[in-house]
Amino acid sequence: MSIYDYSLTAADGSEISMQQYAGKVLLIVNTATGCGFTPQYKDIEALYERFHEAGLEVIDVPCNQFANQTPGTDEEIHQFCTLHYATQFPQMRKSDVNGENALPLFTYLKGQQGFTTFGKGAAALAMKAMCMRIPKDNPDIRWNFTKFVVDREGKVVARFEPTIDMKEVAACIEKLI
Numbered sequence: 001m002s003i004y005d006y007s008l009t010a011a012d013g014s015e016i017s018m019q020q021y022a023g024k025v026l027l028i029v030n031t032a033t034g035c036g037f038t039p040q041y042k043d044i045e046a047l048y049e050r051f052h053e054a055g056l057e058v059i060d061v062p063c064n065q066f067a068n069q070t071p072g073t074d075e076e077i078h079q080f081c082t083l084h085y086a087t088q089f090p091q092m093r094k095s096d097v098n099g100e101n102a103l104p105l106f107t108y109l110k111g112q113q114g115f116t117t118f119g120k121g122a123a124a125l126a127m128k129a130m131c132m133r134i135p136k137d138n139p140d141i142r143w144n145f146t147k148f149v150v151d152r153e154g155k156v157v158a159r160f161e162p163t164i165d166m167k168e169v170a171a172c173i174e175k176l177i
Helices: 040-054 074-085 104-112 122-130 166-176
Strands: 007-009 015-017 025-031 056-062 147-150 156-160
Touching: 025 040, 025 104, 025 166, 040 056, 040 074, 040 166, 056 074, 104 156, 147 166, 156 166
Parallel strands: 025 056
Antiparallel strands: 007 015, 025 147, 147 156
16 A cells, blocks of 8 residues: 555545645644644644645644644634634644544554654653653654655655654755655
């Protein structure tokens, strides 16, 4: 299987085939509207604006699995993001990224790029302490704003935890554009 064999449901209920993104660089992220990392929407939108014309697509998958930090409806989530962060990239339907109801796409992504590190700094140490019961070799998403980068050929080339500096994400994308 490849990433192009999967599909997602958009916030409006329409089915989105990943095949439509063939030849694009993808940033796929599970998001939340009430999280300490929610301001990353600003950085993600900046990446979208900077690289979209060169072939970047952002796939935003709101998720309420982490401390119920995305309690709203798909429409409320969309309104929040456009009002507070002027997001222009498409949002998918709020979905699970772990467990028996996880989106098959996220199961695939986690299988291609498992967890490695939270990085350095205070936020990384806090996340490490909070997630210490999860074995390091478990590929599950640890928290909101975990990002996967996919190259133009559909290969999942990187995974960035929410505590990794967005400059690293930008540098990865820039190399692929």
